Every structure is written in C-alpha cells, then in structure tokens.
Amino acid sequence: MKIYVPMDAAAKALGADRVAEAIARETAARGIEAEIVRNGTRGMIWLEPLVEIEHDGERLAYGPIAAADVPALLDGRIDTLGPVAEIPFFARQTRLTFARCGLTDPLSLADYAAHGGLEGLDRALAMSGEAIIDEVKLSGLRGRGGAGFPTGIKWDTVRLAHAPQKYIVCNADEGDSGTFADRMLMEGDPFTLIEGMTIAGLGVGATQGYVYIRSEYPDAIRVMRRAVEIARGAGVLGADLRGSGRAFDMEVRVGAGAYVCGEETSLLNSLEGKRGVVRAKPPLPALEGFLGRPTVVNNVISLATVPVIFARGAAQYAQFGLGRSKGTMPIQIAGNVKYGGLFETAFGMPLGTLVNEIAGGTASGRPVKAVQVGGPLGAYLHPDQFDTPFGYEEFDGQKALIGHAGLVVFDDSADMRAMARFAMEFCAVESCGKCTPCRIGAVRGVETIDRIAAGEAAAVELLTDLCEVMQDGSLCALGGFTPFPVMSALRHFPEDFATRKEAAE
Numbered sequence: 001m002k003i004y005v006p007m008d009a010a011a012k013a014l015g016a017d018r019v020a021e022a023i024a025r026e027t028a029a030r031g032i033e034a035e036i037v038r039n040g041t042r043g044m045i046w047l048e049p050l051v052e053i054e055h056d057g058e059r060l061a062y063g064p065i066a067a068a069d070v071p072a073l074l075d076g077r078i079d080t081l082g083p084v085a086e087i088p089f090f091a092r093q094t095r096l097t098f099a100r101c102g103l104t105d106p107l108s109l110a111d112y113a114a115h116g117g118l119e120g121l122d123r124a125l126a127m128s129g130e131a132i133i134d135e136v137k138l139s140g141l142r143g144r145g146g147a148g149f150p151t152g153i154k155w156d157t158v159r160l161a162h163a164p165q166k167y168i169v170c171n172a173d174e175g176d177s178g179t180f181a182d183r184m185l186m187e188g189d190p191f192t193l194i195e196g197m198t199i200a201g202l203g204v205g206a207t208q209g210y211v212y213i214r215s216e217y218p219d220a221i222r223v224m225r226r227a228v229e230i231a232r233g234a235g236v237l238g239a240d241l242r243g244s245g246r247a248f249d250m251e252v253r254v255g256a257g258a259y260v261c262g263e264e265t266s267l268l269n270s271l272e273g274k275r276g277v278v279r280a281k282p283p284l285p286a287l288e289g290f291l292g293r294p295t296v297v298n299n300v301i302s303l304a305t306v307p308v309i310f311a312r313g314a315a316q317y318a319q320f321g322l323g324r325s326k327g328t329m330p331i332q333i334a335g336n337v338k339y340g341g342l343f344e345t346a347f348g349m350p351l352g353t354l355v356n357e358i359a360g361g362t363a364s365g366r367p368v369k370a371v372q373v374g375g376p377l378g379a380y381l382h383p384d385q386f387d388t389p390f391g392y393e394e395f396d397g398q399k400a401l402i403g404h405a406g407l408v409v410f411d412d413s414a415d416m417r418a419m420a421r422f423a424m425e426f427c428a429v430e431s432c433g434k435c436t437p438c439r440i441g442a443v444r445g446v447e448t449i450d451r452i453a454a455g456e457a458a459a460v461e462l463l464t465d466l467c468e469v470m471q472d473g474s475l476c477a478l479g480g481f482t483p484f485p486v487m488s489a490l491r492h493f494p495e496d497f498a499t500r501k502e503a504a505e
Helices: 009-013 016-030 067-075 109-114 119-125 129-139 151-160 181-188 190-204 218-233 264-271 300-312 314-318 351-358 392-396 416-430 436-453 459-473 477-481 483-492 500-504
Strands: 002-004 035-037 051-055 058-062 167-172 208-214 249-255 295-299 328-335 341-346 368-373 406-411
Touching: 009 016, 009 181, 009 218, 016 035, 016 067, 109 190, 119 190, 119 300, 129 151, 129 190, 129 300, 129 314, 151 190, 151 295, 167 190, 167 264, 167 300, 181 190, 181 218, 181 300, 181 328, 190 208, 190 218, 190 249, 190 295, 190 300, 208 218, 208 264, 218 249, 249 264, 264 295, 295 300, 300 314, 328 351, 351 368, 351 406, 368 416, 368 483, 416 436, 416 477, 416 483, 436 459, 436 477, 459 477, 459 483, 477 483
Parallel strands: 002 035, 167 208, 167 295, 208 249, 328 406
Antiparallel strands: 002 051, 051 058, 328 341, 368 406
C-alpha cells in the first residue's frame, strides 16, 4: 500500500506531519506494509491535509484528514473524494507548470523523470542558444512575476551582451498578500525550477545561477537546497550536463524578507551583500546585473514554465491563452472564499467565474464587495468588472494589473477606505527610501486619508494629486503601483470615503 501525505507548508500548518506520524504508527501496529510518500500539495487548501491511498494503481483522495481520523481511514470508514483529477476544482484546471505538483515525490529525481521531467532539458541541450530563445519567443511566455515582459526578448538581450560571465537569477522573494504559487512549486516540484534555470543558462550563455528565496519560506529553502544537491550528484547540474559537455550550476541564497527585494534591482543588491535598495535604470540588469554582468532575472513560475514549453513545443503552449496573454497562469485564490487554493488555467477565464464558480463565493456567505488582484499593490475590482477576462491587456484596460495572479476576495463588510490606508501604510513601512515620491509620498498618503476620515472632503483631491506624483515619479513598482489600490478603492467605492459630515447629512 502506498499512502501520500503532503509535505507542503500549508498542509503541514494544518496538521499533515501529525497525520503522517499517525499513519506510520497505525499501519505498524496493524502489521500493514505501507510506504508513506510525502508529496507536494494538490493546491486545494480547504481539503488539506489531503491524503491519497493507492489501490490497484489508482489513487483515491480523502480530506481533510486529522490524526484522530487515521484509524477510521485505514478501516475504510471514511468516504473517498475519488481520484483527485475528478474533484471539480481540480478537473476544471489546465495544469502545465504544476502538472507534477502533488503527483510526485518532490525529492525523487527518478519520479520526476518518470513523469516527463528532463525531456525539455534534453531537447534544449541539442539546440543552440539562439534556437532556445527563438523557442521561448514563439511560446509567447511573459514574465509571471508581475511585469508581463516578454521572456524571450529579455533572454535575447543577455545572450547578445558581451561579457566573460553571465548569470541566471531566480526571484523567489514571493511576498505579495494572497500569493503562494512560488512556494508551492519549490516545495512540490523543485526539479522543474532547476530544469528551467538550466535551459535559461544554455540559452543566454550563463554558467551560474542563484535562487533568491525569502527567509519566511524555510520548507522551500530546505527542499530546494536538497534538490540542487541531488541534481548536481546526478549530472543534471555541474560541468557536464547529462554528458553534453555543457555547464551550468546554481545555488540557493536566502533573503531577509524585505518586500522591496522582490524588485529585481533591490534583489541584485541584496544578492551582492549590499543593502536592498532600488537601482536606477538604465542600465538594465540584462546588461549590468549581478556583479555588473549581464543577468536574467525571472521569477519562479516564469522559469518553471520553461521545461514544459520545451517538452511539448512552443507552438502547443502558445495555443492556450487569450490574445498576447499566451499559455496558462497559476491563479492563487485567497481571502474570504469557500474554496481557496491554486487554480492553473489558460488566460481568458472571466474574473467573475473565478470568484463565484471556482472559489465558490465568500466563505461568510455575504455578497462579494471587491477583489484585489496582484498583491498589496493591485487594484480593487468591483463586481461590475467581473466580465473582465483574465489577461494582461484586459486588466490594464480596467486600470488594474494581474501581478503575480493572487486573488484576495472581500465581502460587503470590508471598509475600502481602511484598505486604501493600509496600502499607503504598507508602502511607507516597506519603502527602501531611495526615492522621494515613495519614501515621503506614502507617509503623506496615510495622513491625507486620515484627513478624509476626519471630515476634510477637500483632501480627496489632494490624495488624487499625490497618487499621480507617486505613480509617475517613483523609481520602482512599490511606490509606482501603490496608487492602484488607493485610487481603485476611491473610484469604485466612493461611499466608503464619505466624510463623517457627509454621512450625517
């Protein structure tokens, strides 16, 4: 008997380790030969810990399971949810980047290869750097970290740069509220990130890579470090990649957890051991990045999507999506929802479908008031905008952004003025201090929203002017995007900004 118990941080927080220990004790006491596999999560957090038991080659799911449920589970007295693939939340997904997450043992390279892993790398090893980048361009892959910049163009800039050393840097400083895809991927399928970074290195001529992970992700750090050791020992990393004579190696670096270090130039400063402050651009990191050398900086999902593009072919990947938003996006659903978790789907699904059907509406049962998409700097969208397809240009048309594709849902009890104030306060706390619009503007923004709350109606115009200055004058997205949540809250929920005097009238 083979029993799967997730070792993902979310599942562990909900008791997965205790469940695994209880299964080990109970099967030993009953004399049952059982192999307990600690897999990644399937991404349905409301069902965690989600235990799967393999019968005659078929895995049946049970969840959520507590340690006290284990005797009944082994007795067959708990109803199964059926195969994971048939659970509605899972069945509606198109899993490409997360195809193996939860299916395999994250630290078994043999399991990874048995489920299609390394096929993309083997194909890339037979290609020139130019051909590799042409394949990425053809796929239409855009940066999944938030900017949506075409990945192939960024890689080509690095490839064409002349330098004795180039680098691949993976931005795993995932810190947006409601986002967890990077962590899930690193904990559940770390070899796909290693494979993607290696292909990137072959494409641009880099022989060294770094994964910059925030310190709040100890499980991801542990899994990634062990996976790198395993890959190096098996010749998937090192001086002779799978006997090809080509070289690429990498290591894991841990960041202290500053939000602004998710910005690529702050990350590079931190990686070099300096204070994590923003660098002015130009020069672009693609030309003068880590240690002044040409550097590809991509986030986890961007790089982890590369292997499936090379395994299946760019043309097939590009068939998914909407307009210039090609492929799939791992959407992270959180906040006040019935069914929170990771939902990978092709671009184009309407926002309202994601909120009302996939997420099941609010957990409180109250009407949805707003959805913030793209982390703490993302705009709040009103239910009137729920027909908006999930795509870069479509969201831009709504003065919103996809960001890292985190959705945080709020019911009608939310105070949007308080949420706008939080956005300004967050920026003030997390600002690196390099530029005045962000450093000073955010502090003035908090004060201005407080003046509105105190009854000074004229401060609304001042807040609007301040947001324009921050958006146009800040050096990076922290200051430049903070106006998105503030102005969207003001635009869509003006009643929450009504002064006490107006409310009384």
